[in-house]
Amino acid sequence: MAEKFVSASDVARVAGVSRSAVSRTFTEGASVAPKTRARVMKAAEELGYRVNLLARTLHKERSDLVGLVGANLSNPYISAQVDALTAALYDNGLQCMLLNLARAQDDIENALAKLLEYRVRTVVLLSGAVPDTLMRLAAANGTRLVLINRPLPENIGLVDQIEADSAAGGALAARRLLAAGCSNVAVVLSESRTSAKLARAEAFIAVMEQHHVPITQWSQGRNTYETGIEAARGLLAKPGIDGIFGVTDEIALGVMNTARHELGLSVPNDVSVIGFDDAPISDWSSHQLTTIRQSLSSLTSATLKAITGPANAPCSHHFIPVSLVERRSVRSVEPPHSDAGGA
Amino acid sequence: MAEKFVSASDVARVAGVSRSAVSRTFTEGASVAPKTRARVMKAAEELGYRVNLLARTLHKERSDLVGLVGANLSNPYISAQVDALTAALYDNGLQCMLLNLARAQDDIENALAKLLEYRVRTVVLLSGAVPDTLMRLAAANGTRLVLINRPLPENIGLVDQIEADSAAGGALAARRLLAAGCSNVAVVLSESRTSAKLARAEAFIAVMEQHHVPITQWSQGRNTYETGIEAARGLLAKPGIDGIFGVTDEIALGVMNTARHELGLSVPNDVSVIGFDDAPISDWSSHQLTTIRQSLSSLTSATLKAITGPANAPCSHHFIPVSLVERRSVRSVEPPHSDAGGA
């Protein structure tokens, strides 16, 4: 019921030893007599003592703290990402400081500053733009930056990049719609147009243009399910479009559900829909969304490797492979290769 | 590009002032000459200096750190909870340390210990059992505990309890199924049987027994979508059961989707399904799950109030009201009150 935190001095007093003895008892690989250790442990247990990691970190060169900055945490794929990553961190004895930029997407510099104030060893960016100033700030304090799915033109300081192969994924999506016989397609993304998602869209568009397929671009709102709904309403109000690529599963799910349940369209017979991510719920029997998978476990393990590596490890750039997951939102059979023009 | 973090002494040297002057510049409400402040700020900017919150907290009595321990973070309701809560914390200048007990549900004491090592001001428990030892440990260090949806028999130390009214919710679900004319029902929960979820089930059962409706209890596996799938397969293999209550939306969604898309049953015509939480995806047009809502915003604001309150505030116990959200997974029309016996 004490008001203050218990300190090593308190324990030392109760155990009848010096502060150093207590410190050594809780320091990995320090030499302390078994008998002393036992006395200390007993007193510590009694008082509810825990080492003050703030003080310890003050003294050491490196902390156990990893900063994680994200947004849109209830997005099905992001939440799976956060789940996997935080679990992995915990298993590796690392602590995670989570900053959610929900209402302040552009507040990222402020977020990084806060994290630096806690002397995190590494900052993982799941979301938000990455201006140069950010990298400079991190570099000036010797903090590593891990960028997830936010490709960077140039690389200042200690930054590890981990990204799914957006270009390959976008192309994969395009070719799949082509194979389904789509002849009038659309791509939908948010208006924020993050570089990774932009790359997905651009690769998709490139392939389509190469095949002379007319393509509409829908780029409004935030990166959410609601954006998918709006897109479907706008895009499918009148017949014509027979294939849609959502740069995110969440968006694609919004498109597909709205087509099916609000517009009374058949997916995939009237319109094929394909997403990107392979979020867990895309596999639910209520959805069965065909999508481009970016392996979550590869992404997590690559991230963890970057975090746990030596502080002076060279910058790394890791590409996560991408693959088509065939489900039921894209027509499977290819019409006998006529160019059956959708009006 | 410096290797070490920049300290106040560094800034003082460059600015040609004392450490104290630097400290005062970054301390709320300290008196420092505008001219001095300007010099300090300039030097700080130049060097990329950030206050070391570790050191500051070491010196102060209270930190900005809030510990959040959870599990199953990709659960649609939990992730919404985490999203809302972390956003609110960030907006209030509080830092959040997130511990994910994914692989080690029973590791909660260890988690709390880690959090105490960082001298968090408050620990919020979203998941996990709450043994007495836990509360004693927190109490011994003067750390507040905020318990979300984990009712407690007795209250040791500084703990705030925030919970949805499980009993009312369970009863609401039962009465809704009764109104739909269900005459042979089941309730499905995980085998972990957390007290909050158990309370939902028990209230449901109580009402059903009161109306002499036969009731099956399915209690296996973890608290996931897959458990819902298994339950549907087990419960609906042969006809009979015409109403199912999933103690969690995620479970209910598993039940409903499996009934519809794997078992070829009509929900709600063959079987009514009702959930608990009102997760965002329950409202998706692909689901339209009737459910019991526990208001996320009430829950978040109550939690925030508990966190931001004075350190010596008395323990609070807050009940979040609960309400029925009518959608399309429960039959709407009531048969003309015969006791139409399901097999």
Place this chain on the structure above:
DNA sequence: TTGTATGCGTTATCAA
């Protein structure tokens, strides 16, 4: 193996 003394970066107290 143990205790003493020093430093980590900060804030608060005190005298100037």
Place this chain on the structure above:
DNA sequence: TTGATAACGCATACAA
């Protein structure tokens, strides 16, 4: 307003 100095809780070099 400013600078020197003493904590804060810990780890460690050093001496015993």
